[in-house]
Amino acid sequence: MMDLQGKTAIVTGGSRGIGRAVCLELASRGARVAVNFRSGHDAAQEVTTGIGTNALAIQADVSDRAAVKAMVARTEAELGTPDILVNNAGLLYPGSLLDYDEEQFDRMWRTNVKGVLYCCEAVAPGMIERGWGRIVNLSSNAAIGTALPGTTLYAATKGAVLTLTKRLAFELSPSGITVNAVLPGFTKTDMVLAGKTEEEAARLIEAVSNRSLVGRVGEPADIASLVGYACSEASAFMTGQFLLADGGRQDYLTRV
């Protein structure tokens, strides 16, 4: 269904993984898409080439407030005022109570939390003026519990994304803007598989698959279709919600 015809979307971290799948999903629904990336220029360019003329690759570090403002201004000039924002860019560094690197935690916080705030801040005035907007924030099932040790601080950033989602939904609802969060479970991307051998990756995927009702891990497209719905007019009656897509995981806060 081409239900995003005429809309302009910004997808942060759109160069690979879930963000890439979201860019393709929104474009397939008819949206013009700004594909944001931090360092993966070629990967982002590949996504825009796949989409065609209605796409633009834009470099910006979402943790840099001025760079985010410039990204939104360029999107506005070249594709139109953003109607849709998908805050997908994210980092995962290991970190638990007695074992973390403060610099890594700060980088994760700046990207995963402040990045969401800065992007919402930059697109909100245009959405308010037009009386319509869709904001979708990528949180994580880690925000509500996990069986994976060493992800406490990452989970805290994703919990903050849930809080921002609720509060921004409250702030922006009078202007026709909905704000929802999507919480993916384990999804096959670099974030969870980079640096692993094929054997290690296969073992991890099998272990996680065995803990879900559907018996598999997520593909980026599983998450992108949910994001696509939350960006559409069809979701107008839903705001401030946490949409969990984890294959029916059965092991939250269970030691394995």
Ligand SMILES: NC(=O)c1ccc[n+]([C@@H]2O[C@H](COP(=O)([O-])OP(=O)(O)OC[C@H]3O[C@@H](n4cnc5c(N)ncnc54)[C@H](OP(=O)(O)O)[C@@H]3O)[C@@H](O)[C@H]2O)c1
């Ligand atoms: N994969 C999972 O299992 C999973 C589960 C739950 C939640 N999530 C969440 O889903 C989102 C996407 O995850 P993913 O697995 O697709 O990650 P990924 O494969 O590691 O891709 C991350 C993307 O974010 C971009 N990025 C990172 N830091 C950035 C910054 N400061 N500014 C702009 N872009 C930045 C990267 O761009 P460059 O390549 O240019 O650096 C890349 O496009 C994240 O928010 C993640 O926390 C993922």
